[in-house]
Amino acid sequence: MHHARALRLSATALTAAALLAGCGTSGAHHEAADKPTAISAKSDSPYRGTAVDPGFAKPDLVLTDTTGKPYDLRKQTAGKATLVFFGYTNCPDVCPTTMGDISTALAGQPQSVRDSVEVVFVTTDPERDTPESLGKWLKSFGPNFTGLSGDLAKVKKAALSVGISVEDPTKHHDGTVTSDHGTQVIAFTPGDDKGRVVYTSGTTVDDFAHDLPLLVKNA
Numbered sequence: 018m019h020h021a022r023a024l025r026l027s028a029t030a031l032t033a034a035a036l037l038a039g040c041g042t043s044g045a046h047h048e049a050a051d052k053p054t055a056i057s058a059k060s061d062s063p064y065r066g067t068a069v070d071p072g073f074a075k076p077d078l079v080l081t082d083t084t085g086k087p088y089d090l091r092k093q094t095a096g097k098a099t100l101v102f103f104g105y106t107n108c109p110d111v112c113p114t115t116m117g118d119i120s121t122a123l124a125g126q127p128q129s130v131r132d133s134v135e136v137v138f139v140t141t142d143p144e145r146d147t148p149e150s151l152g153k154w155l156k157s158f159g160p161n162f163t164g165l166s167g168d169l170a171k172v173k174k175a176a177l178s179v180g181i182s183v184e185d186p187t188k189h190h191d192g193t194v195t196s197d198h199g200t201q202v203i204a205f206t207p208g209d210d211k212g213r214v215v216y217t218s219g220t221t222v223d224d225f226a227h228d229l230p231l232l233v234k235n236a
Contacts, residue, residue, distance in 0.1 A: 083152030
């Protein structure tokens with residue numbers, strides 16, 4: 018992401034663009050559609066991600082965490098800068114890359130920032146991504162990562178509420194399963210629990226590292 022192009026958008030405009038983005042069965046991403054159309058060429062946002070106004074409400078979502086316990090997204094991430102991503106563990110490219118980039122960015126932060134950030138990975142393939150398998154996959158990314166699985170209809174509704182499209186998994190002739198999903202990370206600031214910043218698949222480790230302290234401060 019080119020830093021000078023971080024723009025402030027309306028949530029409505031962002032939603033229209035975000036629905037076009039996806040992680041396809043071929044592993045190719047629709048980068049042009051993944052970049053929202055700006056309603057303003059200027060921005061006073063301090064973030065390198067794309068600032069949205071008035072922001073998305075945090076989804077009212079209760080699923081199962083990797084320990085098998087119910088996890089209420091709103092209640093259990095309240096007061097923390099929360100990055101939410103919808104994807105699946107067998108994704109060949111953007112899912113592990115995005116989680117890895119956030120993990121690397123977090124590792125370079127002071128303890129005070131790390132303690133104030135939660136990364137929530139919501140699976141779009143709950144049949145294969147059981148709590149146990151999801152936990153094993155996320156473990157390598159660090160303690161800030163929480164995995165959620167459960168009813169796909171609930172997941173799709175929650176994703177749609179923040180402008181992200183999630184399709185039913187597709188099983189192919191060779192037995193592999195792919196899941197088309199939007200590639201954005203939605204960042205919710207701790208002061209108001211609003212989704213204020215969106216990160217597309219072109220976001221770098223440096224971009225995340227720059228923005229994490231600002232998200233914690235509710236900048």
